Amino acid sequence: MEATVNLPGLDEHSEAGHELLDEGEPCAAHSAFEDWVSSVARCLNGVLPDSGLSSEWLGLPHSHLVMGSGYYDEPAAWANFRGAVQRPLAWLGQLPGKVQDVNAVPALTQTAARERGRREIRMQMTARAYVDPDRIAELKEISHPEFDLRKLVRFCEKLNLCFATECYLAVAMLTRALIDHVPPVFGCQSFVELANNYAGGSKSFKESMRNLENSSRKIADQHLHCRIRRSESLPTARQVDFGNDLDVLLAEVARLLRSG
Numbered sequence: 275m276e277a278t279v280n281l282p283g284l285d286e287h288s289e290a291g292h293e294l295l296d297e298g299e300p301c302a303a304h305s306a307f308e309d310w311v312s313s314v315a316r317c318l319n320g321v322l323p324d325s326g327l328s329s330e331w332l333g334l335p336h337s338h339l340v341m342g343s344g345y346y347d348e349p350a351a352w353a354n355f356r357g358a359v360q361r362p363l364a365w366l367g368q369l370p371g372k373v374q375d376v377n378a379v380p381a382l383t384q385t386a387a388r389e390r391g392r393r394e395i396r397m398q399m400t401a402r403a404y405v406d407p408d409r410i411a412e413l414k415e416i417s418h419p420e421f422d423l424r425k426l427v428r429f430c431e432k433l434n435l436c437f438a439t440e441c442y443l444a445v446a447m448l449t450r451a452l453i454d455h456v457p458p459v460f461g462c463q464s465f466v467e468l469a470n471n472y473a474g475g476s477k478s479f480k481e482s483m484r485n486l487e488n489s490s491r492k493i494a495d496q497h498l499h500c501r502i503r504r505s506e507s508l509p510t511a512r513q514v515d516f517g518n519d520l521d522v523l524l525a526e527v528a529r530l531l532r533s534g
Contacts (some may be wrong), residue, residue, distance in 0.1 A: 291363045334362045386497040404437035404517050405430040418531045442509040450494035483518040490516040
């Protein structure tokens, strides 16, 4: 199922941006640029509130033809100005795809369920596995007298499900839950103790564990503990993807429990 992208005014905003490239008077060009930027930001806030797209738009290059009480009419200033126009124009050209991302699988799944008039969720997708299925199969085969791995395996399965359905908030939180779940396997009370003091791993292993502790945990904490606010920016796949470091951790869990 594809998202319906409805962006009223997009063509007009793009046309207004192209017209800026024909301006020849610095003060008029600068003023028109500022009006254009403000107009697009208002449109984004109205059509896609709290999506983070307005903030992204406002972070693009700005006109420097007028600074303070002076203006610049040199060829280099105009070259910079036209570059400052062309980059936002390119951004507008990519906007339908950005909206597709905003309205991606989680929202579409819920919309489809409501349209069918039933409390029913259907999903059909193909996505890269966050946790390698072979690693999950390896963990399932382990039987240990002290550690029941059913919850660990379910964490891994849910990580794959959430990553596939683009539920990136859940991926961050599940990653944190997983790393807090396994320290007893290493004879540790906490993951920070594991990352800093576990003597059985190589230098590369410790670096991966510290990345999980120092980066993945802080990203999860940010999304778990930050209260509701006026504007939000949702996590992307890149932000929450610690699959490589997680596989290093799970491989060591499997090695220890097989040898034990």
